[in-house]
Amino acid sequence: MAFEFRLPDIGEGVVEGEIVKWHVRPGQSVKEDDPLVEVMTDKATVMIPSPRKGKILETRGEEGGIVKVGAILLTLETADGAAKATAEKPEKKETPKAEPQQKQSAPAASQSEPSKGRALATPALRKMAQDMGIDINAVNGTGPGGRITREDIVNFSSAPAPAKKEAPPKFAVVGGSEKVEEIPFRGLRKKVAEKMTESKTHAVHYTYVDEIDVSQLVSLRNSLKDEASAKKVKLTYLPFIIKALVEGLKKYPLLNSSLDEQNGKILVRQYYHMGIGVATPDGLTVVVVKNADQKSIFDLASEVERLSEAARQNKIALEDLKGSTFTITSLGTMGGMFATPVINYPEVAIVGIHKIEQRPVVHEGQIVIRDRMYMSLSFDHRVVDGAVGAEFTQYVKKFLENPALLFIQL
Amino acid sequence: MLQILNQPTAEKILAKEDLIRIYSEMLRLRILDQRMLTLQRQGRIGFYGTATGEEAAIIGSAYALQKDDWIFPALRQGGAALLRGYPLVEYISQCMGNAADKTKGRQMPSHYCYRPANFVSWSSCIGTQIPHAVGAAWAMKIRGDKNVAIGYMGDGATSQGDFHVAMNFAGVYKVPVVFFCQNNQWSISVNIKQQTASESIAIKAEAYGFKGVTVDGNDVLAVYSATKAAVDNARAGNGPGFVEAVTYRMGAHSSSDDPRLYRQDEEVEEWKRKDPINRLLKYLEQLEYWSSKEQESLEERLTQEILDAVAEAEKIGPPPVETLFEDVYSEMLPNLREQMAAKLKR
Numbered sequence: 006m007a008f009e010f011r012l013p014d015i016g017e018g019v020v021e022g023e024i025v026k027w028h029v030r031p032g033q034s035v036k037e038d039d040p041l042v043e044v045m046t047d048k049a050t051v052m053i054p055s056p057r058k059g060k061i062l063e064t065r066g067e068e069g070g071i072v073k074v075g076a077i078l079l080t081l082e083t084a085d086g087a088a089k090a091t092a093e094k095p096e097k098k099e100t101p102k103a104e105p106q107q108k109q110s111a112p113a114a115s116q117s118e119p120s121k122g123r124a125l126a127t128p129a130l131r132k133m134a135q136d137m138g139i140d141i142n143a144v145n146g147t148g149p150g151g152r153i154t155r156e157d158i159v160n161f162s163s164a165p166a167p168a169k170k171e172a173p174p175k176f177a178v179v180g181g182s183e184k185v186e187e188i189p190f191r192g193l194r195k196k197v198a199e200k201m202t203e204s205k206t207h208a209v210h211y212t213y214v215d216e217i218d219v220s221q222l223v224s225l226r227n228s229l230k231d232e233a234s235a236k237k238v239k240l241t242y243l244p245f246i247i248k249a250l251v252e253g254l255k256k257y258p259l260l261n262s263s264l265d266e267q268n269g270k271i272l273v274r275q276y277y278h279m280g281i282g283v284a285t286p287d288g289l290t291v292v293v294v295k296n297a298d299q300k301s302i303f304d305l306a307s308e309v310e311r312l313s314e315a316a317r318q319n320k321i322a323l324e325d326l327k328g329s330t331f332t333i334t335s336l337g338t339m340g341g342m343f344a345t346p347v348i349n350y351p352e353v354a355i356v357g358i359h360k361i362e363q364r365p366v367v368h369e370g371q372i373v374i375r376d377r378m379y380m381s382l383s384f385d386h387r388v389v390d391g392a393v394g395a396e397f398t399q400y401v402k403k404f405l406e407n408p409a410l411l412f413i414q415l
Numbered sequence: 416m417l418q419i420l421n422q423p424t425a426e427k428i429l430a431k432e433d434l435i436r437i438y439s440e441m442l443r444l445r446i447l448d449q450r451m452l453t454l455q456r457q458g459r460i461g462f463y464g465t466a467t468g469e470e471a472a473i474i475g476s477a478y479a480l481q482k483d484d485w486i487f488p489a490l491r492q493g494g495a496a497l498l499r500g501y502p503l504v505e506y507i508s509q510c511m512g513n514a515a516d517k518t519k520g521r522q523m524p525s526h527y528c529y530r531p532a533n534f535v536s537w538s539s540c541i542g543t544q545i546p547h548a549v550g551a552a553w554a555m556k557i558r559g560d561k562n563v564a565i566g567y568m569g570d571g572a573t574s575q576g577d578f579h580v581a582m583n584f585a586g587v588y589k590v591p592v593v594f595f596c597q598n599n600q601w602s603i604s605v606n607i608k609q610q611t612a613s614e615s616i617a618i619k620a621e622a623y624g625f626k627g628v629t630v631d632g633n634d635v636l637a638v639y640s641a642t643k644a645a646v647d648n649a650r651a652g653n654g655p656g657f658v659e660a661v662t663y664r665m666g667a668h669s670s671s672d673d674p675r676l677y678r679q680d681e682e683v684e685e686w687k688r689k690d691p692i693n694r695l696l697k698y699l700e701q702l703e704y705w706s707s708k709e710q711e712s713l714e715e716r717l718t719q720e721i722l723d724a725v726a727e728a729e730k731i732g733p734p735p736v737e738t739l740f741e742d743v744y745s746e747m748l749p750n751l752r753e754q755m756a757a758k759l760k761r
Contacts, residue, residue, distance in 0.1 A: 013458025016671040038453055049673030056457035324680060 007062060008081045010041075010055075014074050016048035021073045023191070024066045025050060034060045035081070042078065059083035069192045126153040134158050193287040204350035207266070208385040213394050214343040215402060216379050218368075219361055222408045223376045229302075236303055243281070243335065244305035246358060248411050249404035251277050251298045254331060257397040261330050263351035264388050271388060280329030280349055281309060283316045290316045291349055293329045333358060343381045353388045354397075357381035378405075416629050416661060419636035420698050428636050431704050437478055437635055438699060441470035441692050443717045444494035447503075448666070450721050451510060455670040459729070460510040462524040466491040468633075468665030471691030472597045474498055475638030476565070476658065479646050485533040485555075485564040487548035490525065490669070491597065492567050499532035503724035513731045519738050525669075542568060542575035545594065549581045552592035552655075563591045563649045565642075571602025573616050582657075586623035589654035593645045594620070596657070597632065599664035604677040620657035632660030633691035662691070 012022060022044040029041050038054045042064075059081035066072045124142045126134070130153055134141040137158065144161045146153040190198075222245055233240035254261040254277060262273040279297040283290050292312035294305065315321040332349040333356050340360035348355045359379040366375050380402075384394040404410050419425050429437070448465035455463045466473055469491055477486065477495035486495055493506060505515060509527050512520025517528060518536065528536035535551075537544055548566030555562050572578055573596060585592050596616050600607045613619055620627030628645075630637040638660050645656030663686035667674050674683075699705035740747060740755040747755070 011458065013456070014461070015456060015458075017462060017669075019671075048671050049667070049676075051456055051673070053456050054453050056459060323675065327680070 006083060008057060008059065008083045009077045010079050010081060012044065012072050012074050012076055012078045013053075015044065015051050015053070016046050019046040019048060019074060021071050022046045024068050024070050024072060025192075026068055027064055028052075029061050029064065029079070031061050031063055044072070053078075055081070057081065057083055069189060124153055125151055130155060130158060137162050193285075193290070197288045200350065201347055204348050207264075208348045208350055208353070209387050210345070210348060210383050211386050211391065211394070212345040212381055212383045213391075213398055214379060214381045215398055216377055217402050218366070218375055218406050219378045220376045222405055223361065225408050233303065233306070238303050238306045239310050240303070240306050241309070242361070243309055243333070243358075244302045245408055245411065246333065246356075246405065247279050247294065247297050247305050247309075248302065249401045249408075250279070250331065250333070250356065252404055252411070253397050253401040255298070256400055257393060259389060259393060260354045260384075260397050262353055262388060263330075264353065264385065265351075274330040276330065278328050278330045280332035280352070281312070282332065282334035282349075283313045285317050285319065287319070290321070290326065291329060291332055292316050292321060292325055293327060295328070331355075336360075340379075343379045346381055346383045348383055348385055353385040354394070355383050357383075416631050417637045417641055418631045418634050419640060420634045420694055421701075425636055425698070426702075428640055431702075433478070434695070434699060434704060437474055437639075438692075438695050438705075439713060439717070440474045440494065440498050441635070441695065442713065443497065443721075444470050444474065445692055446714070446717050447497075447506075447721050450725065451507070452666075452670060454510075454725065460507075460524055461512065462670055463510060464490040464525045464669045465666045466494055468663045468686065468690065469597055469599055469660075470494065471635035471695065472595075472632040472638055472660040472662045475635040476567075476595050476642040476660070479639050479642035480563070480565060481646075481650075483533065483560075484562050484646070485535065485548070485551050487535050487544040487551070487564060487566045488527075488537055489544060489567045489569055489572065489597075490537065490539075491569075493525065493527050495567075496527050496529045496532060496534040499529070499534065501527065501529040501532060501534065503720060504727050505529070507724055507728040508731060511728055511731075512733070513728065514734045515728065515731045516734070519734045519742075542572035542577035544568070545572065545575075545577050545581040546584070548594075549585045549590055549592050549655075552585070552590035552649075553588055556588070556590050561650060563593060563646050565593045565595055565646070567595050567597065569602060570596065570598040570600070570607050570610050570616060571605060572596075573619065574602075574610055582620065582623040582655075585655040586625050589652075591649040591652070592655045593642065593649055594655065594657045595642065596659045597662055598659050599632075599662050601664050601668070601674070601678065603668040603672060604674075606678075615659060617657055617659035620655075623655075625655045625657065627657035627659065629659045629661060632662030633689050633694060635691060635695050663689070665690075 015022065023046075025043040025045045027042050029035060029039075035041065035055045035058065037056065037058045040052050041055050043050060043052050062080040062082050064079045065077055072078060124144060125146055126141055131141055133155070134144065139158060139162060141153065141158075144153050144157050147157055148154045219242075222242065226240060226242060226245070229240055258273050258275075259271070261277065262271050265272055276296060277298040279294045280291040281294065283292055292315075294300070294308050294312065297305065300308065312321065312325055315325065329349065329352065331352055331354060334346050335358035340358065343359060344357045346355045346357040357380065359381070361376050361378045363374050364377045365372050366377065368375055380398070382394060382398055419428065444466055448463075448467050451460065451463045452465055454460045473492055473494045477492070477498050480486070486492065488495060493501075497503070497506060505517070506527060508515035509518065509522070510524040512524065516522075518526070522536060523539055526537045526539065528534060535544070535547065545566045545568055548564045552564040555564065566581070568578065582594065584590075585594075598607060598616055602610060615627075615629050617627030617629040626645075628641050630641045632638060638658075641658045645658055648654075648656055665683060665686060696705065696710070736758055737755055739758075740751050743751065
């Protein structure tokens, strides 16, 4: 028989939740307690385990969509008869069905009650309906247990039969051929927006750009390519840049800090967790390479690869997204010339890495072709003065221009 | 901070049977909490507060009491009621608010009461139970009973007026009460650092004229010994005592809370290494009181008992509808009688 699973009130008195992630698909079999779906309410994000064993017939609602408490989340085909030795023996099918009703909001009750007899409404709303010339018994209640809400009366008066709010039309026609696509603003997109606004509201950004001669770095990396592929590591420039930045952060610890405005303290981190911006199909994510100072070039390379891949496939652990102390943003080959990176608040600095290009430059009195790269660093001027930011950049630059220094641990 | 596990003095404190009983109660609480939280996510109970990480503080302190002593719990002491014979089915039924719930589904879930063990229901409002415990203890003193009342609280409750009023009153009247504070570092999202400027919570007792001790709350022997000393002292007529058990709430504040929003995973990991159940288990193994075979069969038995009790509780229906109208007045008023008749007719 089919068992309808309704979204329970997973907080105290929450009315709806956002579907974060489905862990099951129709047709899939589940055991009792298997994870079904992750739901975010205004209080918490929780995993909802299956209340029973069976086969998923239908899931309702898209990821990112809102579902009301008491609404059907999914239906399960449960095996009748066969009483398995799991504790909640599936034999007493009838009792659990009554279960959501015996608690507070009883969606099932709403179907039976309003139709017969007196409508459920508070005296104030009865008076309101009366004043508006509305027969309250004709209003369809959408509140708990079919109770009539203020909105129900307003909707009833404004439109004769206000259709329930369906999903907005994909294209809202403004006039003639001017079409507008409406994209729901939520999930990661919304999180990115919040983080960016927070950063720009708090930090006082200034950006410092310098050009770096990375000819030696390019040949160093090329010479290590065979070694790397033997170890099955994809060696990019990022691990070298991370190493150089860590050296810089050790010399200028203030750059590895955050400002605790509330308690009036600058918290200087004595560990080096490097955040790395990764573009995913859903938006920007910052993955975190923990204790970057203790890792070798190859370790860093494989860690960066693992994290970016996990982020792109949306399989990243929460653990790998937290705790960065400094952040790198890199656009790879689309790196352009320079940019004004937005600080990963509450950190105080971020570095933008740009494309390496061969350019004609004056080198030792001659015009020669060299590998050059721009680096854009944004600092929070409240903590990092211009001179400090510049000194830091120059110090890091030294390592990138002469990468041998990285290996003698200056 | 008092620590006893693995110290030379440990062996004299409790006999093997006591240690195994305590261990089994702690483990039961751990498994039960896990099951109950799952039931909450599935919509089968309304709300739950787990005691995960604080089992030593709860069971160790309650074990130091005598049968007729009174318990005024806070949110996480359901395990103390179970220790004193509260049937599992009733415990689960309370969270379901079904017909077997003594509070008839009108009390918040996870707020147990069990009269045969003098385990009093909690009001939810933080700290209200502390003056209740003092009042009960004062009554015992006046009546000449040889009992003690224990008032449990979290670290957050110590910032409430009720706490200070109760402490002062208890000190002045020298009532047989023991205050037991489970300092689990977090009052929902407020860290202990924001809770008090005092060097400890126990030190506050001195201001009210009695002794306070701080113990390692994840060391069940330390908890037991300190509580036993305070309880014995109170029973002997020497006035109140205070025990602060330094422990950690490894889970969320309640089923409505998401601690990932306000605390670091590293901190949780660090406390996991001090898990009170593991510490006792290691101690038992060291004394060769316990084997992995016994562990396996105990886990299996406890899990099955819990699953059976859940199944049994789910068979019990909701309280009769007329109970909604009872218990308000000793004699039902005409308008209530009318409403009840109308409801029953439907």
